[in-house]
Amino acid sequence: MTARALQAGYEAEIAEHRLAFSRGCAITAIVLILAGCLLDYALYPSMQSLFGMARLFFSGLILAIILVMRTPWGEAHARELTFIWLMLPQVMITWMIARTEGASSLYYGGLHLAIFASGLALPFTVLENAGFGILTYTAYTIACVAHPDGVQLRGAFMVNSLFLLMSTTIAAVCTYFNERTRFTTFRLKEEVAASNQQLERTNRELTEIKGQMLQQEKMAALGTLAAGLLHEVNNPVNYSMMAIDIALEEPAAQDNGSLRECLQDARGGMQRVHHIVSDLKTFAYRKSGTELTTSHFLFETALDSALRLVSHETRGMRISRVLPEDTLVRGDEAAIIGVLINLLSNAAHAGRGSGRTDLAIDIEAHWEHERLRVSVRDNGPGIARENLTRVFEPFFTTREVGKGLGLGLAISYSVIERHGGVLTADSVLGEWTRFQFDLPRGT
DSSP, X not given: OOHHHHHHHHHHHHHHHHHHHHHHHHHHHXXXXXXXXXXXXXXXXXXXXXXXXXXXXXXXXXXXXXXXXXSHHHHHTXXXXXXXXXXXXXXXXXXXXXXXXXXXXXXXXXXXXXXXXXXXXXXXXXXXHHHHHHHHHHHHHHHHXXXXXXXXXXXXXXXXXXXHHHHHHHHHHHHHHHHHHHHHHHHHHHHHHHHHHHHHHHHHHHHHHHHHHHHHHHHHHHHHHHHHHHHHHHHHHHHHHHHHHHHHHSHHHHHOHHHHHHHHHXXXXXXXXXXXXXXXXXXXXOOOTTOOOSXXXXXXXXXXXXXXXXXXXXXXXXXEEEOOSOOEEESOHHHHHHHHHHXXXXXXXXXXXXXXXXXXXXXXXXXXXXXXXXXXXXOSSOOOHHHHTTTTSTTOOOSOTTSOOSOHHHHHHHHHHHTTOOOEEEEETXXXXXXXXXXXXXX
16 A cells, blocks of 8 residues: 555545544533532632633533534534534633633633643544644633733743643643654555455465465366276267278268268267267366367358257257358367357257247357457357356356256367467356357467
8 A cells, every 4th residue: 555545545534533533622621611610619619600601602512513513514524623622611711810820720720621631532643632732721821911010021920831841842742742643543444455355365275276376286186087988988989980981982972972972971979979088188287278170161160060960959050151262260170160050059949948939040240350259159048147157167067957967168268278369158147158269279
């Protein structure tokens, strides 16, 4: 925190402190003024009625100031109002001095009470306290001069003047050190608060690091499992792909375009099985986004393959596509097909569960800074805000038990990351969901 900000914070806090102390001390002043009737009775019984009315009058003025300080305007001007009510007892006492024995009046002692209160109890500044002492001494001098006996430099007036100046000096010194103590306390409190905030941030960072370590352990275990699964699955997949290749060479397949296309799709499906298991290992061995493959492919062709492979899930849905003329990109075509299959399948599944009859998936792509930015948008039920930030977490799914492992989007995120891009999601609950990713341009 800068010195200016620290000072501003201190001023804001001391304003509340000043208001509370001013009210408390004002109430105390009223009590002491009224209790002074006992002094009037003991010292000047002949003037008790006059002094009693004066005490009631000045107490009423202080009470009025207390009520004003409860208003917004009074809170904003608490400093000035405090100075005013503090001067009221001094004015009353100096008037009593002028009405009694002048410089020799015992009421002189009451002037010291307010001076010490301003220095010890009230959060005055040094200048305010010094000004209060000077005004008090000025009022005392006027009272002594107004007395019929006048002022004699030697004697009670000089002694009382010296004591008033001493009291003002002591109060100013106390004010200075009280002010420093209050500011130091405030600064220490702010430092403790800042340290607590830093500690909270550190705890959050440690929690995140712990979560990342647990996630890495989980992904490492998943990678080991995937490696073993890949070994077990590869053999039957290879047998199937070999059989499909042989079938594609048969005259019946050569003469029948529909059969040949189905066999090619079956071969693509077998390749997808291989890549799905292979992609699981990316959680254990993630590559940098800058490590791109050197192969090139047409995104339009990959999209065609993905649409064919999910055609049984998207049957009856309106699918639109807006693509640029050039869709040559750089990367792993099979992996991107897998990403598209996952996004299209999720959109179809969410749409079927919404109960809507006008289901649609809009696929758009455009070039942006040498990267093809792809958008897959559906008009399904959308994703709740609390789930939107978690959709890419491994094993997170909103489907029913047994309907999915929650790995599709996590794998897709890792695939796009390996291509130097980012897979993002945004949604409006009840209206639509959109996933976007980008791929590098092919050369």
